[in-house]
Amino acid sequence: MNELIEELKQLIIDSLDLEDVTPADIDPKAPLFGDGLGLDSIDALELGVAVQKRYHVKLDANSADTRQHFHSVENLAKFIATQRG
Amino acid sequence: MPGLPTDADARPLLIERGGPLARTAFQARVRALRAALAAHPARRWALVSDDGGGFAAGLLALADPRRTVVLPQAPQAGSLKAAGVQVDAVLTDRPEDFPGFTTLALSQPTADGGEMALPDDASPIEFYTSGSSGAPKCVPKTFAQLRLEVEALERQWGATLGDAVVTGTVPHYHLYGLLFRILWPLFTGRTFLARMCAQPADLREAAALGSCVIASSPAFLSRAPLGELPPASRVAALFSSGAPLPDETARALGEDWGKPAVEVYGSTETGGVAWRAWDGAASRPWWHPIAGVETELREEDAGTRLWIRSAWSGGDWIATGDLARTEGARFALAGRADDVLKFEDKRVSLSEMRARLVEHAWVADARLLLLPGRRALLGAVVVLNGEGRSALEASGKFAVNESLRAWLRVSYEPLLIPRKWRFPDALPGNAMGKLEQAKLLTLFGDET
Numbered sequence: 001m002n003e004l005i006e007e008l009k010q011l012i013i014d015s016l017d018l019e020d021v022t023p024a025d026i027d028p029k030a031p032l033f034g035d036g037l038g039l040d041s042i043d044a045l046e047l048g049v050a051v052q053k054r055y056h057v058k059l060d061a062n063s064a065d066t067r068q069h070f071h072s073v074e075n076l077a078k079f080i081a082t083q084r085g
Numbered sequence: 086m087p088g089l090p091t092d093a094d095a096r097p098l099l100i101e102r103g104g105p106l107a108r109t110a111f112q113a114r115v116r117a118l119r120a121a122l123a124a125h126p127a128r129r130w131a132l133v134s135d136d137g138g139g140f141a142a143g144l145l146a147l148a149d150p151r152r153t154v155v156l157p158q159a160p161q162a163g164s165l166k167a168a169g170v171q172v173d174a175v176l177t178d179r180p181e182d183f184p185g186f187t188t189l190a191l192s193q194p195t196a197d198g199g200e201m202a203l204p205d206d207a208s209p210i211e212f213y214t215s216g217s218s219g220a221p222k223c224v225p226k227t228f229a230q231l232r233l234e235v236e237a238l239e240r241q242w243g244a245t246l247g248d249a250v251v252t253g254t255v256p257h258y259h260l261y262g263l264l265f266r267i268l269w270p271l272f273t274g275r276t277f278l279a280r281m282c283a284q285p286a287d288l289r290e291a292a293a294l295g296s297c298v299i300a301s302s303p304a305f306l307s308r309a310p311l312g313e314l315p316p317a318s319r320v321a322a323l324f325s326s327g328a329p330l331p332d333e334t335a336r337a338l339g340e341d342w343g344k345p346a347v348e349v350y351g352s353t354e355t356g357g358v359a360w361r362a363w364d365g366a367a368s369r370p371w372w373h374p375i376a377g378v379e380t381e382l383r384e385e386d387a388g389t390r391l392w393i394r395s396a397w398s399g400g401d402w403i404a405t406g407d408l409a410r411t412e413g414a415r416f417a418l419a420g421r422a423d424d425v426l427k428f429e430d431k432r433v434s435l436s437e438m439r440a441r442l443v444e445h446a447w448v449a450d451a452r453l454l455l456l457p458g459r460r461a462l463l464g465a466v467v468v469l470n471g472e473g474r475s476a477l478e479a480s481g482k483f484a485v486n487e488s489l490r491a492w493l494r495v496s497y498e499p500l501l502i503p504r505k506w507r508f509p510d511a512l513p514g515n516a517m518g519k520l521e522q523a524k525l526l527t528l529f530g531d532e533t
Binding site: 017018019020021022025033038039040041042044045046048049066 | 283284285286287304305308309310313429458459460462482483486487490491494498499500502504505506
């Protein structure tokens with residue numbers, strides 16, 4: 001799980017072209033959107049696309065769940081781990 | 086005075102998180118809010134809700150000739166503190182986010198009752214948008230203007246929409262989303278989805294309910310993979326507004342997805358002006374004015390500026406921010422006539438943001454610029470004062486970036502916050518205009 005968390009941090013930094021941010025700056029429990037990392041709605045869209053492409057997970061669970069999965073790096077890692085079975 | 090449509094069928098008025106909401110239940114909410122507001126002395130009311138249903142009920146309850154509804158540019162407390170924005174109270178579903186303001190909760194105990202009348206046509210509603218002056222620009226409208234625009238949209242596309250469920254990927258607190266996602270269905274008896282669809286999966290979920298209408302934008306459509314959208318056969322109409330769709334996105338929707346997007350040109354000031362739909366064949370069509378809109382070109386130094394007039398824009402000629410050329414009634418756009426930036430469907434005044442940044446305790450001076458690239462981003466060049474330089478030395482660049490970003494987040498949506506920051510000892514060059522822009526751009530070097 002820790003490995004996946006580190007991988008996701010790097011995916012976020014690379015796919016969203018974040019500057020001055022290192023994996024260590026990203027708290028796995030902190031919200032990705034709003035006050036935490038300050039990602040915006042376009043980042044949400046791009047990250048959703050990147051995650052589906054990289055991990056072949058389907059995000060068509062109901063949208064309240066999707067929001068929950070993208071709340072933090074930790075949630076996202078848990079979701080991907082479950083989907084991979 | 087007309088009321089809301091009272092269809093005999095059992096179509097819900099909206100669908101919210103808890104499920105469908107019947108017309109009668111919605112009307113009961115509006116009546117309860119009207120009762121709570123009747124006793125309240127405040128005259129200028131900001132309306133803030135993350136939920137389109139709550140927003141709709143709040144708007145219908147607040148709208149009254151004796152009150153002014155203020156719709157801030159962003160649903161944050163900072164937007165209400167900006168220069169030129171005055172409110173007595175805030176009607177909201179999250180009062181805790183508005184410390185220091187008089188607030189009233191959007192959820193009030195409801196009671197049953199009869200039909201509910203629509204607000205008086207003269208009820209004032211103020212929109213705020215980015216002006217070129219450095220402060221948010223107030224765009225005053227009346228309830229009649231919103232009603233007239235919905236009538237125009239219904240004449241233009243009502244038959245295409247049929248009884249489809251209305252959804253959208255754009256916020257309901259700006260004019261386009263408010264009209265297309267909320268008021269159009271509300272006034273014409275169609276069901277709408279209360280929440281905004283932020284992901285393609287949200288749209289697929291909505292389309293599973295039946296035929297749907299999607300109000301979207303280039304920011305969304307240029308990023309959502311076509312295969313992730315609901316099938317075109319389930320979509321009665323796909324609208325896009327806020328900026329022109331990129332050629333490749335417009336073509337892909339028409340040719341590969343299977344239905345051209347209907348692009349709508351307009352602004353907060355003008356409301357809807359024109360439309361075009363490209364199936365990918367031959368060249369991109371010109372803009373057709375929506376029935377009821379007159380257009381005119383007026384010569385200026387910068388070129389020929391487009392002016393428009395319609396009943397819903399207030400009846401007088403209004404200058405758009407765009408240069409244009411015409412061919413009969415149709416027109417093509419030819420660039421902005423002012424220095425306001427169109428950025429991911431949003432308008433942002435860089436001078437306004439600069440003024441806000443300079444108010445931060447660490448900032449001596451600042452410039453903002455658009456950085457070209459895969460995704461256009463705002464870059465900030467900031468000259469720190471002594472205090473700011475100490476903070477940079479003590480805590481590092483990430484921490485200083487974060488402090489400045491947090492400062493701007495109070496007033497701006499996350500999408501508009503600069504993503505790249507530079508802290509030179511002085512601003513490059515001393516000339517104004519293009520030379521300075523070019524020098525600023527070199528600070529961002531190879532990354533752009």
